[in-house]
């Protein structure tokens with residue numbers, strides 16, 4: 501069913517006794533909730549919950565409802581069920597899998613993002629009060645409060661969506677609500693289909709992950725770091741103990757032995773904050789085989805690097821940077837934000853021994869996300885960073901539509917990498933092969 505047939509246009513008349521009558525909707529919502537226990541339905545999916553509520557409400561209306569046209573009856577059922585489910589007119593938007601973001605800028609102004617494009621919907625809340633009620637329902641479900649003394653809330657719904665609320669007087673448009681849908685997980689096969697990488701790269705990355713190379717995924721905002729990290733995590737063999745640490749849980753690992761940790765912001769009194777850093781440190785005491793850090797942004801980088809170089813091989817993380825060199829320098833800067841005051845040279849040592857490979861992603865102007873490089877960190881000890889390219893995207897000039905044509909280039913792997921793969925029972929993918937004489941490796945320095 502299309503979105504527009506599910507919801508009503510803002511100018512539909514709210515005739516008294518008709519399906520648009522707010523009082524009628526409220527009355528039947530109350531009657532419905534008398535007959536059904538919403539808490540009992542919490543294990544059901546949204547569409548199952550909706551079906552169940554629609555059926556029960558249908559019975560109630562047949563028994564004691566007003567006389568309505570078939571269309572009016574359908575409309576009333578929709579309205580009441582939307583209200584009962586808790587998010588009112590937002591409910592069908594949350595059900596629509598093609599929507600990635602819902603933006604409510606006050607009661608009359610609702611936008612969604614669908615396949616990367618933002619559109620305004622012909623929808624509105626009946627009043628600012630109704631919008632506030634919806635917002636209160638959302639934040640109270642996660643034990644948070646929003647009011648004048650606490651006018652900004654950042655939370656996550658039990659179903660995974662990120663929610664941000666900011667209300668007047670801080671927001672001048674009225675209450676503003678932003679809901680970001682749980683990102684969809686893509687498989688490596690789907691990423692090949694998008695042109696993000698090719699099958700030879702998937703073979704290489706699979707071998708590296710299974711052979712427990714420490715991998716950093718680097719890229720700008722929205723370049724697909726979390727998506728690739730999630731897909732790579734799927735290659736970790738079943739049976740290994742994995743601990744994931746994230747600011748806002750996005751990873752969707754399928755293995756059975758996974759412990760997911762999520763940081764917590766301070767509460768209203770400014771207490772109870774648990775940082776990524778606390779969680780990374782705690783994860784080390786949990787005897788993990790691998791640690792996955794959603795994104796390093798601060799001092800936790802040092803803890804993560806220490807973990808990577810002391811027995812937690814095969815760990816994965818993402819960092820925000822625009823090239824492989826940048827990623828290494830950024831890790832160094834972030835690690836220096838730890839209160840331990842480790843000298844810069846010593847941090848280089850730490851990174852040289854912790855990081856094996858950087859996978860760099862880019863987002864092209866046409867919206868395509870692409871693997872730009874697989875970079876091997878070839879330096880040791882306190883040496884300046886030296887990078888050898890294992891694979892890269894050779895870009896041709898961009899078209900006027902922002903499309904970037906080109907092809908992936910695969911370089912022979914250094915002997916040491918091939919040996920490590922063989923030792924782990926992995927193959928060197930044919931498209932790569934092995935370098936016979938490493939002195940001819942194309943390496944560059946990062947400074």
Ligand SMILES: Nc1ncnc2c1ncn2[C@@H]1O[C@H](COP(=O)(O)OP(=O)(O)O)[C@@H](O)[C@H]1O
Nearest residue numbers: 683684694696720721722723724725726727869
């Ligand atoms: N390879 C890809 N091709 C197309 N879309 C992608 C790809 N990777 C991610 N996306 C989409 O781009 C958006 C941002 O992805 P995400 O992985 O969260 O990026 P980042 O972690 O770098 O900020 C999401 O909507 C996601 O579905």
Ligand SMILES: [Mg+2]
Nearest residue numbers: 725726727795
């Ligand atoms: Mg991310």
